[in-house]
Amino acid sequence: MQKSAISKMPEYFDRYINLTDDLSFTEVLQISLEELENLPVAQWKALGEEIYAPGKWTAKDILQHMIDTERVFSYRMTAFSRGDSQKMLAFDEDLYANNADANRRTIEDLLAELILVRKNYIALYASFSPEMLLKSGQGFNGSEYSVLAMAFMIPGHQRWHFNIVKERYFPLLAELKNQSS
Known part of the structure; x- marks a missing residue:
């Protein structure tokens, strides 16, 4: 099924879904895996623990x-x-980030895990029938979204964050280079 088959675009997650192409979910998930496999690791590593704000x-x-x-x-x-049909629990991304201790790990290690998780996500979606893809559930705030919509949300979420890294983090590399000169 393609993105255009999403009958109701979920609030909030639409910002991510809209960053994907109107291809089949299997194609979009495969493209997202290829984007991970081609991540510019050297640039990500060079950022170290720098933040833009x-x-x-x-x-x-x-x-x-x-x-x-x-x-x-x-x-x-x-x-x-x-x-x-139960309402899903909230996911406090800042709480998770504050307790994950990601900075003790290497970029390569994190990327390898993310690629493995993405492959599992792809396998999960391959197991869904067309009827399962059209089923919906409730988020913690009562918003409804479908299984199909979430097939596009994860690749779009990836692009969202990759865009932020390109726009706000990679410019820091030039600043770091100038400081070391």
């Missing part, structure tokens, strides 16, 4: 956040696809 995450924190988000949504999509 106080209170923002490091590059490692961002990768860990993507891992955590994907795992949380894997559970939600499994629950929705199986007809679970």
Whole structure:
């Protein structure tokens, strides 16, 4: 199924879904995996623990956040696809980030884990029937979203964060270079 088959665009998550192409979910998930496999690791590593503003995450924190988000949504999509009608628990991304200790890990380690988690996400979606893809559930705030919509949310979420890294973090590399000159 393609993105255009999403009958109701979920509030908040639409910002991520809209960053994906109107291809089949399997194609979009595969493209997102290729984007991970082609991540400019050297640039991400060069950022170290730099942040562009106080209170923002490091590059490692961002990768860990993507891992955590994907795992949380894997559970939600499994629950929705199986007809679970209970409201999902909230996901406090800052709480998770503050307790993950991502900066003790390497970029390579985080990226390897994220690629593994993405492959699992792809396998999960491959297991869903068309009927399961169209099932919906409730987020913690009562908003409703479908299993299909979340197939596009994760790749869009990745692009959202990669865009932030390109726009706000990579310019720091020039500043760091100038400081060391």
